[in-house]
Amino acid sequence: MALLEVKELTKNFGGLMANDHIDLQVNEGEIVGLIGPNGAGKTTLFNCIAGFYPASGGKVFFKGEDITGLLSNEVCLKGIARTFQIVRVFKDLPVLDNIMVGAFNRTHSAAHARKKALEVLEFCGLMGKKNMLAGGLTIANKKRLEVAKAFATGPTLLMLDEAMAGLNQTETAEAVELVKKIRKSGVTVLLVEHVMEVVMPISNRVVVLDYGRKIAEDAPERVINNDEVIKAYLGDKYHASRRAH
Amino acid sequence: MGTDKNRYIWLGIGAVIFLLYPLIFTLPFPRHLMIMIFLYATLGLAWNMIGGYAGQISLGHTLFFGIGAYTSTLLLMKLWVSPWVGMLAGGAISIGVSLIIGYPCFKLAGHYFAIATIAIAEIAQVWMLNWDWAGAAVGLTLPLLPESLINLEFHSSKAPYYYIAFGLLILALLATFWIDRSKLGYYFKAIKGDLEAARSLGIHVTKYKFYALALSAFFTSICGSFYAQYVLFIDPDSVFPLMLSIIPCLIATLGGVGTIWGPVIGSFILIPISEFTRIYLGGGGKGTDLILYGLLIIIISVYQPFGLIGLIRRLRKKEAA
Amino acid sequence: MLTSEIIWQTILSGLLMGCIYALVAIGLCLIWGLMEIVNFAHGEFLMLAMFTSFWGFSLFHLDPLLSLPFCMIVLFLIGVATYYIIIKKIIKAPFLAQILSTFGLGIFLRYLAQFMFSPDFRTIKNPILSGNVYLGGISIGIPQLVASLVCIATFIFLYWFINRTEVGFALLATSEDREAASLMGINSDKMFALGWGMGAACLGVAGALMSNFYYIFPEVGFNFALIAYVAVALGGFGSIVGSFVAGIIIGQVEFVSGLLLAPSFKYAFVFLIYLLVVFIRPQGLWGRY
Numbered sequence: 001m002a003l004l005e006v007k008e009l010t011k012n013f014g015g016l017m018a019n020d021h022i023d024l025q026v027n028e029g030e031i032v033g034l035i036g037p038n039g040a041g042k043t044t045l046f047n048c049i050a051g052f053y054p055a056s057g058g059k060v061f062f063k064g065e066d067i068t069g070l071l072s073n074e075v076c077l078k079g080i081a082r083t084f085q086i087v088r089v090f091k092d093l094p095v096l097d098n099i100m101v102g103a104f105n106r107t108h109s110a111a112h113a114r115k116k117a118l119e120v121l122e123f124c125g126l127m128g129k130k131n132m133l134a135g136g137l138t139i140a141n142k143k144r145l146e147v148a149k150a151f152a153t154g155p156t157l158l159m160l161d162e163a164m165a166g167l168n169q170t171e172t173a174e175a176v177e178l179v180k181k182i183r184k185s186g187v188t189v190l191l192v193e194h195v196m197e198v199v200m201p202i203s204n205r206v207v208v209l210d211y212g213r214k215i216a217e218d219a220p221e222r223v224i225n226n227d228e229v230i231k232a233y234l235g236d237k238y239h240a241s242r243r244a245h
Numbered sequence: 246m247g248t249d250k251n252r253y254i255w256l257g258i259g260a261v262i263f264l265l266y267p268l269i270f271t272l273p274f275p276r277h278l279m280i281m282i283f284l285y286a287t288l289g290l291a292w293n294m295i296g297g298y299a300g301q302i303s304l305g306h307t308l309f310f311g312i313g314a315y316t317s318t319l320l321l322m323k324l325w326v327s328p329w330v331g332m333l334a335g336g337a338i339s340i341g342v343s344l345i346i347g348y349p350c351f352k353l354a355g356h357y358f359a360i361a362t363i364a365i366a367e368i369a370q371v372w373m374l375n376w377d378w379a380g381a382a383v384g385l386t387l388p389l390l391p392e393s394l395i396n397l398e399f400h401s402s403k404a405p406y407y408y409i410a411f412g413l414l415i416l417a418l419l420a421t422f423w424i425d426r427s428k429l430g431y432y433f434k435a436i437k438g439d440l441e442a443a444r445s446l447g448i449h450v451t452k453y454k455f456y457a458l459a460l461s462a463f464f465t466s467i468c469g470s471f472y473a474q475y476v477l478f479i480d481p482d483s484v485f486p487l488m489l490s491i492i493p494c495l496i497a498t499l500g501g502v503g504t505i506w507g508p509v510i511g512s513f514i515l516i517p518i519s520e521f522t523r524i525y526l527g528g529g530g531k532g533t534d535l536i537l538y539g540l541l542i543i544i545i546s547v548y549q550p551f552g553l554i555g556l557i558r559r560l561r562k563k564e565a566a
Numbered sequence: 567m568l569t570s571e572i573i574w575q576t577i578l579s580g581l582l583m584g585c586i587y588a589l590v591a592i593g594l595c596l597i598w599g600l601m602e603i604v605n606f607a608h609g610e611f612l613m614l615a616m617f618t619s620f621w622g623f624s625l626f627h628l629d630p631l632l633s634l635p636f637c638m639i640v641l642f643l644i645g646v647a648t649y650y651i652i653i654k655k656i657i658k659a660p661f662l663a664q665i666l667s668t669f670g671l672g673i674f675l676r677y678l679a680q681f682m683f684s685p686d687f688r689t690i691k692n693p694i695l696s697g698n699v700y701l702g703g704i705s706i707g708i709p710q711l712v713a714s715l716v717c718i719a720t721f722i723f724l725y726w727f728i729n730r731t732e733v734g735f736a737l738l739a740t741s742e743d744r745e746a747a748s749l750m751g752i753n754s755d756k757m758f759a760l761g762w763g764m765g766a767a768c769l770g771v772a773g774a775l776m777s778n779f780y781y782i783f784p785e786v787g788f789n790f791a792l793i794a795y796v797a798v799a800l801g802g803f804g805s806i807v808g809s810f811v812a813g814i815i816i817g818q819v820e821f822v823s824g825l826l827l828a829p830s831f832k833y834a835f836v837f838l839i840y841l842l843v844v845f846i847r848p849q850g851l852w853g854r855y
Binding site: 089101110 | 427428431432435441444446447448449450
């Protein structure tokens with residue numbers, strides 16, 4: 001049984017069909033990449049799964065349970081955590097407190113939450129910034145904190161929305177290491193990414209969206225050679241010229 | 246702020262000073278002043294729970310003050326119930342009311358929420374002005390009972406009132422202390438910081454807003470009951486006025502919203518200023534002290550929105566750097 | 567005894583007063599819609615306008631009708647000054663600071679007026695606009711009639727200005743998306759100042775008109791401000807048309823409920839409307855979001 005199963009998910013915004021009957025499966029222990037040109041509907045899909053807003057149609061199953069229509073806090077309690085594309089850290093709180101908020105998802109005790117938060121702090125490489133106000137962090141560290149808070153909620157599935165956007169090469173490499181570490185700790189990962197050098201090496205499978213529809217789903221090395229995918233990213237012209245040789 | 250041991254020593258010294266205060270200052274005015282400081286500090290701490298920690302700016306808290314005052318007074322006058330029981334009953338009713346108004350109000354954002362709280366408090370005031378059974382505009386004069394702790398009335402000296410007010414303040418401080426360190430406090434701050442982010446981390450936002458409002462309503466209500474027993478006269482103008490919603494908010498802002506000691510510091514600064522300007526400038530019904538109030542509110546909110554504690558923290562950081 | 571005359575009289579009075587409420591509401595709406603900051607000193611601005619007109623009359627024998635342009639300009643300047651001295655500093659401040667700062671301004675102005683002018687109620691005696699006309703059994707106060715006509719005219723002018731002139735478009739653009747507007751060369755700082763000036767100027771007009779027939783005293787602004795908040799919420803955030811219509815509706819509700827129920831309940835009723843609107847239809851009648 002798949003960990004996450006999305007069936008025919010549809011989301012309309014007025015006249016705009018942002019997600020069009022999308023099917024998606026994520027199995028336990030996988031890292032699944034979700035890619036597609038801008039406006040393809042990747043974040044919308046995330047938001048529907050995570051309960052940020054309700055889907056217009058279709059169903060979402062998690063661990064066999066129907067979680068369609070649940071609110072984001074209920075979804076988090078079930079074991080799905082998500083990060084936001086534009087980081088939403090609590091900027092007036094210290095880094096440790098930020099993570100503790102996440103940790104409280106699984107406990108009522110402040111002592112337990114602090115202990116868990118310190119572990120996550122260490123795990124994510126933010127120990128040196130423990131007492132710093134989140135608002136004063138660099139972008140790279142803010143993104144790291146964004147992941148840490150979500151990770152501290154004790155999820156079974158972690159959904160990362162462009163966690164590597166805007167990072168330089170070193171920072172990107174560090175972020176990739178973190179994602180690998182997270183999978184190694186037993187958490188399944190579904191990530192949206194634009195940076196191909198990141199997605200391809202670490203994903204078991206890659207799902208491609210374009211104009212709200214799923215156009216491909218395969219192992220990374222086969223997806224990049226998929227005609228539909230190339231057409232979606234580069235347009236017909238390049239597709240035709242590729243065919244030429 | 247130094248080691249924990251230092252902190253306890255300072256707290257101990259402070260406690261001793263305040264306990265001895267009425268023995269040193271035996272005239273009514275210094276005692277009255279301190280009682281007012283304690284009362285407003287408690288109101289400030291109460292407001293701080295929903296406004297400072299959870300970030301929901303309520304400007305209608307006088308509603309709960311009035312409910313507390315009228316509940317304990319009416320129970321006393323009609324059913325001869327001890328004011329202490331009345332105080333708890335008022336607190337319970339306030340919690341109930343907070344749940345009822347919270348449900349629709351929490352869906353409102355920012356300014357709309359603030360104005361809605363004002364609206365509700367004003368409607369309550371008009372209601373009380375017209376409710377004859379509860380005294381209407383004339384108000385209620387509490388019966389003079391023999392001086393005793395059970396009756397919560399003291400006539401020969403203000404000292405017992407002083408200690409009770411001090412006790413209420415300690416209670417509110419302990420509650421704030423507990424909130425600050427517990428899951429409640431962290432969740433409140435998360436809701437204040439970024440509501441959607443908070444929700445995505447598993448926080449049932451509406452539930453926690455209710456907790457904040459209920460706690461805040463309870464402590465505000467208790468102050469109302471105490472006030473009724475202290476002044477022995479209440480009417481809609483004295484226990485439901487808009488200024489009574491604003492002052493605790495101002496006190497918390499002056500000292501530092503979302504902190505434990507902020508409202509206390511704010512009260513110790515603002516109330517003496519307000520009392521002294523009222524005595525020296527405000528006499529004659531011109532409300533000159535309120536000109537100063539208005540100016541103070543502007544200055545604090547524009548230049549020091551994080552309050553004195555915020556200022557101290559910033560200065561400390563500069564020193565450390 | 568409720569005769570049909572009394573009913574029509576009430577309805578008409580409510581209508582006339584409603585036009586004035588409408589203009590007061592529009593002033594608030596301009597600021598609120600432009601920068602999402604509520605001016606809690608709105609009532610006190612109105613009070614200042616009325617006093618300006620009053621002192622113009624007492625000291626310089628300037629009839630309120632003639633001093634209307636002067637009031638408008640004075641209030642415009644007050645609005646702009648408020649923006650540069652206070653508001654500009656709190657645009658990025660925490661929400662609490664924004665609310666408290668204009669609240670504090672309101673208190674400051676109200677009690678300063680009380681100190682300088684005393685709490686006494688003043689009236690302007692025998693201005694140019696005075697007396698009544700009679701229509702059937704109903705008397706219509708000439709000052710109220712002229713006031714409502716001028717308010718309607720002002721509303722039409724503002725509607726034209728915002729929707730048909732370049733500056734108006736700039737204001738609309740700034741309120742929709744500050745950054746995008748600035749990328750197009752619109753100076754949002756100047757737009758905000760203009761918004762505050764215009765919002766206050768509306769009060770200048772309304773105040774000068776009201777000084778013909780209303781009592782003038784330091785606390786006078788409070789009730790009008792309350793009604794303005796309700797009107798803006800009812801009409802819909804950011805919609806001038808909405809605020810105008812809502813102002814008139816509230817005028818009706820206030821007067822009719824004052825007639826049918828006890829007068830002391832009037833304001834409670836207005837507040838009740840506010841609560842019903844925001845709970846049931848948060849975007850108001852014409853709202854943007």
